Amino acid sequence: MVITDPSQPDNPIVFCNEAFQKLTGYDQNEVLGRNCRFLQGPGTDRCSIDKIREAISRGESIAIELLNYRKDGSTFWNALYLSPVRNDDNSIQFFFASQLDVTNHIVAKDRAIAQREEIENEVAKRTGQLEAALEAKTLLLHEVDHRVKNNLTMIGSLLRLQSRTIGDPEITAKLEAMMERIDALATVHRTLYQSDDVTKFDVSAFAVTLAQDVVGSSGRSNILLATDLEPILIPAGHASSLGLVLNEILTNAIKHGLREGRAGILKLSGGSTANGAEIRIDDDGIGFSDEPSKGLGRMLVERLTKQTGATVEWSNLDPGTCVTIRLNDWN
């Protein structure tokens, strides 16, 4: 600690203790008669010095940490507490100050601040990188989606154009069936990418759209479409397979069950069940014969349902056909 005398010019030190001499490296006789500012150096914060000067001129006490220099030029952080000592008439007789070396404390604090800043910078940097990567991925996804759609559109166009040039009605019919499958896949893709969540696929919404498409374009105003379906969400990975299965069943109902322009009703119903979900497709057409069909359609239905863990059951109604697709616990 030091005591200074404000009544003398430049408020010189009139007393200093052992601890002060040890802390600063100066002898008592080297400091007596000098203003304390000799402890300051180029690294001392000017603002802190201003604050001390103002406190002294107002006759107030102040506690402040500032960088000081020892006699040997080394630095230390000084926790300075400075206070006026007043006499009976309340005028300031002396200033008293205690100095405490808080270098370790300050360095620790600085290090903590520096580390935090470093971490914050790192976090900001990584966040920026991730955001950029995400943006790139999103752009890429849109681009891929766009190209898939354009390619599907082109494939559809190519098949449609080709089918016009074929004279043989049997081949034309096969090509048309193929076109319908491509169309079904296109509808799957569109349904998927128009939804908010591209990982889930609502088979019910898809089935309705597809049925409308199939019935509508058959040009058969005598087929009535009745739908009563709750939303059924399945993983997007199964969307194409189930989409194709539904397409086979629906086109079969119209081309076979309601063949040769028969009037009829096509009914879609279903929703969640205890252990999965169920979709029923009923028509009141001619029903099916028991002999197993060798067509590609039936084979697609069998293979694709097996792949998605679903089952398909065909039963004869009187009149008509009922097809039940059971989706078992796909989670």
Place this chain on the structure above:
Amino acid sequence: MERPKPPLSVLIVEDEPLLAMDVEMMVEDAGHRVMAEAASLYDVEALDPAQSPDIAFVDMQLARNTTGLQVCSLIQERWSNTIIIFVTANPKKIPDDFSGAHGVIPKPFSRHGFMNALRYLQESVCTPPPITALPGSFVPSEHLAATW
């Protein structure tokens, strides 16, 4: 106003020749007439202003760095009665107000989907309001019902 009768006159604005040909044939299958095909805004500008199409199918990304939105405003300027339908793989690029256009057929479309949309549009143009149910392949804007 006197409503047009089928066959309707259709303008196809599409820079992919295969798709243009495909759409043209479907339009003709449905009993309508393709008045012209255009691959860019400039092709549309070059058309005879006196010949107003009943329906225009407009792709968003067009040749020579032009867009469906530009074509859309040109059509509105020239032929105020034309029903404008965007046909695009990128429906999200269409502004909320459709820039005055009447709807969109998202790509990829199926023959089914396109034919159904076409029937719905024919009824919208000739005998509104349409009696056919709104097909899943077509998303109308509010401007379509405003013409009924």
